[in-house]
Amino acid sequence: MTRSVEPSAPPTADPHEEEPNGARATTTVGEPRARVRAIGLNVFYGEKQALFGIDLAIPPNQVTALIGPSGCGKSTFLRCVNRMNDVIPTCRTTGRIELDGADLNSPSIDVVQLRAEVGMVFQRPNPFPKSIYDNVAYGPRIHGLAETRAELDDIVMGSLERAGLLKEVEDRLTEPGTSLSGGQQQRLCIARAIAVKPRVILMDEPCSALDPIATARIEELIDELRESYTIIMVTHSMQQAARISQRTAFFHLGRIIEEGETEQIFTDPHEERTQDYITGRFG
Amino acid sequence: MFLLAALSLAGMTVLAFHVGRRRALSKAGGRWGSLRSLPTQYGYFVALWTALPASIAALAWGTLGQRALPWAAENGLDARIPGLVLLLSTACAGLAWAAAKVEPSFPARESTERIIRILLFLSSGVAILTTIGIVLSLLFEALRFFALVSPVEFFTGLSWSPQTSLRSDQVGSSGAFGAVPVFTGTLLITLVAMSVSIPIGLLAAIYLGEYASPRVRSVVKPLLEILAGVPTVVYGFFAALSVAPMIRRFGESVGLDVSSESALAAGLVMGVMIIPFISSLSDDAIAAVPRAMRDGSLALGATRSETVKKVLLPAALPGIVGAILMAVSRAIGETMIVVMAAGLAARLTANPLSAVTTVTAQIVTLLIGDQEFDSAKTLAAFALGLTLLVLTLGINLIALETVRRFREQYE
Numbered sequence: 106m107t108r109s110v111e112p113s114a115p116p117t118a119d120p121h122e123e124e125p126n127g128a129r130a131t132t133t134v135g136e137p138r139a140r141v142r143a144i145g146l147n148v149f150y151g152e153k154q155a156l157f158g159i160d161l162a163i164p165p166n167q168v169t170a171l172i173g174p175s176g177c178g179k180s181t182f183l184r185c186v187n188r189m190n191d192v193i194p195t196c197r198t199t200g201r202i203e204l205d206g207a208d209l210n211s212p213s214i215d216v217v218q219l220r221a222e223v224g225m226v227f228q229r230p231n232p233f234p235k236s237i238y239d240n241v242a243y244g245p246r247i248h249g250l251a252e253t254r255a256e257l258d259d260i261v262m263g264s265l266e267r268a269g270l271l272k273e274v275e276d277r278l279t280e281p282g283t284s285l286s287g288g289q290q291q292r293l294c295i296a297r298a299i300a301v302k303p304r305v306i307l308m309d310e311p312c313s314a315l316d317p318i319a320t321a322r323i324e325e326l327i328d329e330l331r332e333s334y335t336i337i338m339v340t341h342s343m344q345q346a347a348r349i350s351q352r353t354a355f356f357h358l359g360r361i362i363e364e365g366e367t368e369q370i371f372t373d374p375h376e377e378r379t380q381d382y383i384t385g386r387f388g
Numbered sequence: 389m390f391l392l393a394a395l396s397l398a399g400m401t402v403l404a405f406h407v408g409r410r411r412a413l414s415k416a417g418g419r420w421g422s423l424r425s426l427p428t429q430y431g432y433f434v435a436l437w438t439a440l441p442a443s444i445a446a447l448a449w450g451t452l453g454q455r456a457l458p459w460a461a462e463n464g465l466d467a468r469i470p471g472l473v474l475l476l477s478t479a480c481a482g483l484a485w486a487a488a489k490v491e492p493s494f495p496a497r498e499s500t501e502r503i504i505r506i507l508l509f510l511s512s513g514v515a516i517l518t519t520i521g522i523v524l525s526l527l528f529e530a531l532r533f534f535a536l537v538s539p540v541e542f543f544t545g546l547s548w549s550p551q552t553s554l555r556s557d558q559v560g561s562s563g564a565f566g567a568v569p570v571f572t573g574t575l576l577i578t579l580v581a582m583s584v585s586i587p588i589g590l591l592a593a594i595y596l597g598e599y600a601s602p603r604v605r606s607v608v609k610p611l612l613e614i615l616a617g618v619p620t621v622v623y624g625f626f627a628a629l630s631v632a633p634m635i636r637r638f639g640e641s642v643g644l645d646v647s648s649e650s651a652l653a654a655g656l657v658m659g660v661m662i663i664p665f666i667s668s669l670s671d672d673a674i675a676a677v678p679r680a681m682r683d684g685s686l687a688l689g690a691t692r693s694e695t696v697k698k699v700l701l702p703a704a705l706p707g708i709v710g711a712i713l714m715a716v717s718r719a720i721g722e723t724m725i726v727v728m729a730a731g732l733a734a735r736l737t738a739n740p741l742s743a744v745t746t747v748t749a750q751i752v753t754l755l756i757g758d759q760e761f762d763s764a765k766t767l768a769a770f771a772l773g774l775t776l777l778v779l780t781l782g783i784n785l786i787a788l789e790t791v792r793r794f795r796e797q798y799e
Contacts, residue, residue: 187687189683189686189687192682192683192686194601194602216689217689217690217691218689219689220686220687220688220689221688221689224687224688225687225688227680227683227684227687229680231678231680231681231683231684232684233681233684233685233699233703234681234702234703235702243685243688243690243698244688244689244690247688247689247690247691247694247698248689294684297684297688298687298688301688301689
């Protein structure tokens with residue numbers, strides 16, 4: 106199949122680098138390699154501006170945590186990466202956001218293809234009212250990733266395996282996805298997202314509707330997945346951000362106050378507001 | 389006289405309210421804290437006890453009191469006077485009894501609420517009791533019919549000509565009461581109507597719910613719902629005077645033999661009538677699918693139409709099926725359009741271009757005019773009505789059950 110969003114990053118051990126390098130690279134020498142890059146990104150909902158000149162580089166194969174108080178623009182930023190903001194009629198975006206150097210807001214980008222490259226996991230598990238198998242097979246089917254039933258089986262089983270769910274559901278693949286527990290449903294949604302072989306997975310507070318045990322299970326999974334995917338995760342839990350992310354960006358009132366290595370942000374923040382937020386003094 | 393009675397009862401009720409309230413206040417010696425309920429609640433209690441027994445007495449007088457009329461006439465009395473006296477004396481008795489109960493320790497709020505609860509229960513019972521009454525009256529008349537005509541003939545006979553003679557020497561004295569052609573007529577018209585309204589209604593619902601901009605939606609949706617408010621007799625004109633001749637001319641121009649009253653004309657117009665029904669209910673069912681399902685599908689790279697086909701419609705299917713079944717029972721019971729546009733010939737045919745008759749149209753023709761309610765001809769109407777009622781009740785039950793299952797899914 107043809108992919109309209111071509112990667113132009115230097116070759117790595119990344120499993121998605123089988124496509125030839127594109128010539129559209131905008132990354133200049135000296136800048137760190139970024140899978141997703143925002144340059145002066147503004148987002149408006151009608152008259153209200155939600156994001157102000159966001160500059161952020163998200164390196165591949167790492168977990169980047171977006172933290173900040175409610176309404177600070179974290180989720181808005183997340184939804185720019187797969188253009189889910191298009192669903193909101195009043196939403197308008199200016200500035201630039203890139204996936205491997207390709208401008209995501211350019212008219213040549215096919216949103217359908219983009220969303221196959223950038224998967225998303227939502228706050229509340231949202232399996233379709235279909236069987237477990239059909240939930241995972243949904244993406245591969247609409248994108249025509251499998252020609253035969255055997256290929257589709259491979260994709261579905263592989264995705265369930267990677268999401269750490271296969272053992273639990275092996276003998277009940279025809280049961281509805283909604284019959285699973287909350288944590289299992291969320292892992293099903295992760296399996297559903299990775300079944301279309303995305304490069305980036307966006308997670309919008311993926312554990313906020315789950316109990317601590319299910320949360321631990323998902324965190325473990327996220328840590329494993331970063332070997333193959335680039336993960337951007339919105340979270341309200343400082344501990345979670347500290348535990349599983351390599352980089353952290355602190356959003357406040359639609360601006361990035363500080364971003365960098367997670368360890369540095371949590372142990373030695375440069376900004377006082379970051380310090381205040383992570384120690385729970387505001388937000 | 390009726391006006392006088394109603395006005396005096398209303399006046400007494402207002403008075404009773406004040407009596408109850410004042411009495412509670414004076415018994416409490418101005419200290420509200422010693423009352424178990426608020427002063428107004430004592431007022432409501434006395435008012436209800438004044439109005440309700442008196443209303444019941446008045447209703448009883450209205451239905452049973454006529455028996456006293458001859459006696460009143462003999463004694464040169466206005467028969468309406470005892471009624472008024474009865475009303476007012478019951479109201480006074482109620483007022484006095486309730487006012488006597490007003491004590492600071494009396495739980496007026498609880499008593500009032502109990503009365504209100506009984507009233508609410510009775511209101512909900514009215515519809516159910518009426519339905520039972522309708523079924524029973526239909527049942528008894530239908531039984532009389534089945535005493536004259538065997539049920540086997542009625543349910544399996546292929547010939548319908550409900551003409552019975554008044555005198556035994558008249559020609560054609562034995563009518564034929566095989567209801568099959570009548571029911572197939574209903575079935576044929578319902579099929580035509582559904583094949584118009586299901587696709588159009590469903591597509592309209594999908595457009596309005598998923599594609600239309602808020603501005604278009606705010607104009608089109610109310611317009612569609614206005615369509616539901618057009619009186620069916622107006623649809624009947626439209627079917628008989630515009631659509632049927634049009635179909636006939638069209639049929640002639642392509643060499644088809646179309647009768648001037650056809651199942652097609654009636655069915656098409658009935659289908660149009662049912663569109664808002666299906667589109668509105670299906671739209672609700674699609675809108676009830678959680679936002680998260682749409683987002684989940686779109687975020688996987690599904691297009692809008694893929695999302696509609698593969699996620700929204702399957703998830704909303706039980707609701708849509710419920711909507712369709714309710715529309716079917718509506719089509720089966722629809723009368724005006726078929727009376728005006730479908731014809732009266734009971735013909736066993738599957739050809740939508742010919743005139744057919746339906747159960748409802750037959751009931752109307754059987755009962756119109758001066759009729760004795762003891763001939764098989766008129767009684768046949770009740771048998772038809774009963775069968776129709778059982779049919780639509782069954783369909784509605786299935787529809788409600790499917791909708792109920794659907795509701796459980798996301799709770």
